[in-house]
Amino acid sequence: MKAIKDLIERIKPTFEEGGSLHMLHSTFDSFATLLFVPGHTTPNRGAHIRDGIDLKRTMITVVIAMMPVLIWGIFNVGYQHFLALGEVPAFFTKENLMYGLQVSLPMIAVSYTVGLGVEFAFAQIRKHPVNEGFLVTGMLIPLCLPPHVPLWMVALATVFAVVVGKEVFGGTGMNLLNPALTARVFLFFAFPTYMSGDNVWIAGQPDGFSGATSLSKIASAEVMPASGNWTSTFGWSVKDMFLGFEPGSLGETSVLMCLIGGIILFATGVGSWRIMVATFAGGIIGGLILNALTLIGIGADNVFMHIPPYYHLLMGGFAFGAVYMATDPVSAAQTRNGKWIYGLLIGIICVVIRVFNGAYPEGMMLAILIMNVSAPLIDYYQVQGNIKRRLARA
């Protein structure tokens, strides 16, 4: 440890002003401070002691919270692959693991290398420290993409996310949109054939096999299931959908794993429980409203509108979005009541997009992005409320 410290001290002058590698000083600083929390002390006036928390710890906590969905996703990629080949594999097998790693590790590696490369370059040019936010974004990007996606698209989307999603606004903390969703939405509209349909959700999918997800099955369903047995419509039981045995984006399939991640975020206080609860509640409310509409005869022939509301939470990326995407503190609403409104509307809008817009069977991405854009407006009215209370008491 002492040796590493000495080494850092020894090579430090190379990266300082006038040193031969000064052009890489942001990169050097970020690695040096990753290894050693610097011995910076508090200023002469103000709080002389500081909380142990910093952004590195906050961000790594989110990465840890993503581990359950990542691990499940890796196995599921292999599982779906062998299932499509006509085998009937068990889930937690070495084959599934190896195949899953073979698909997902390159995606993660590409996302991190490309993203951090862009981050370092920007930090250097804009003369600000490298921000830890990309630790999270770099993991979220592969988790929210279909496993079939080519690596060059992962790279392209990551560049787009970091540059257009974040750095043009001034870097981490200033961005309007969730960077990982910016990556996904970019691919979704630029390369729709790679991002939707029935042929992208299973890695190494054989020709002629339909890898439809529950969302595309219900969206195309034309007859109501007999005696309310929705399992026949999907081909998966509620339990299977909850545990995550269906094809889908790398990290989104298992609601259980998302909930475990959500519990980690809640227990550590890193993710806003208000947003998570509100988003799930919004999904249920949205589903109930649509059910109610069918009762008064509106859209009674739309099968999707009849689905019990909890199915919305089980399908597609709802749980993943609610836990990991909607809770991004920078792009979410900042005020407490604002968070409730923000989450509720994400849930409701997601359901509405899913049911009424056949072109976008997955509504979660667009719902969160719409609410990212609306969050400052929600906060504006919350802040005005505070101001009005103050003026009223005068």
Add this chain to the structure above:
Amino acid sequence: MGNTIKIKKGLDIPILGEASGYIVNLPSATTYAIKPCDINGLIPKLEVAVGDEVLAGTPLFHDKKNDSIKFTSPVSGEVVAINRGAKRVIKEVVVLADKANKYNQFEKGNPSQMGYETVKNTLLASGAWTLLRQRPFNIIANPEIKPKAIFISGFNSAPLSADVNVILQNESSDFQVGIDALTQLTEGKVYLGLPAGKPLCDALGKVQNVEKRFFSGPHPAGNVGVQIHFISPINKGDIVYTIAPQDVVVLGRLFSKGVYDTTKLVAMVGSGFKSNSYVKTFTGANLETYVNALSNDDKLRFVSGNILCGTKVLANGYLGYFDNALTALPEGDDSEFLGWLLPTYERPSASRTFVWLSRIFAKGKADGFEVNTNMHGEERAYVVSDEYEKVMPMDILPNYLIKAVLANDIDAMENLGIYEVVEEDMALCEFVCTSKINVQKILREGLNYVEQEA
């Protein structure tokens, strides 16, 4: 106690080195200094030169903006130095104390019968007026304007702060006289904030002519600004005075004995001292005697005032004008291997990401954490939301207020409540900040800006 006000948001930080109730007898400091930089918004105009003989209560300098506001010597003796900083700003006016204190005599009597003008003029002449501070902005009270009310917090809730019960022991009568003097200064009421359900010393428990209000809950419940917010909040155009309990006693002595006697107990707190107790001294005491007698010889930082909002002083420096605590704590200038991930020692945190670690490192929790001055991270842009809100009991959106200051937007600062807060009220925000933003410095810049422009 039906009128207890419950403070829900805030944070108590247990830290090693609280002062125990006893007083150590140490030889008095030999020099005393008044530091104009301790007083917000003050531009000093000297009334003495090096070599002048002064009594306790003799003016050393006055406020350039209002020459009736005089800062007087806490001790008798000889002015031995006027230390200046950059641009010849006066930093310290140092007096070498006589063996026995000789006092200027001022008018004494029962302030209840003296009337507003006499009480005010006596306070101004003796220098005791400067112990009154005015909100908004936490500046020296303006004698031309009568305040809406006067507020005193009868307890400290900040970590490692002096215990008011100890400070006021045996001071009951002077405290009462001081309160009586304060009632003359306002048409409104004098409020005394007290801790709910805690034992009170005689001075606090039996005092009359004040409106007592009881507060429960975590720090900053003891901050006078928080108490004002819940009793009678400051709106635009309002002016209130605040004064610390030990300074009420100084006012009391002035009227009962006719002298400006700043004798006070100062808590010696923090893990840098071998023992944590109180010493008896005067305002502006040189710290060297006490530091040498009490501290370990490690590399330490000395803070005049409390650990969350005090000012760093040198080991041979002087106690701050309003302060009644001196904190010694180790400098945390060592880098820590993977300190953000696997901390090697316990540290206080409002974040639950440390909960699983503190189980592993748990030791000596009862006494509190042994803390140092490390930042535990680097400054970043704001990322985490709803962090300041958890430690801000007032109905104020701290994040938006700080952003309004950064944007130099006076209207927004006014609307978001800048008149109600001073640095100490947002000290916890600075402590908990994940992005390590110097909230108090930003707030002070905003306060100065609004004061100039308003």
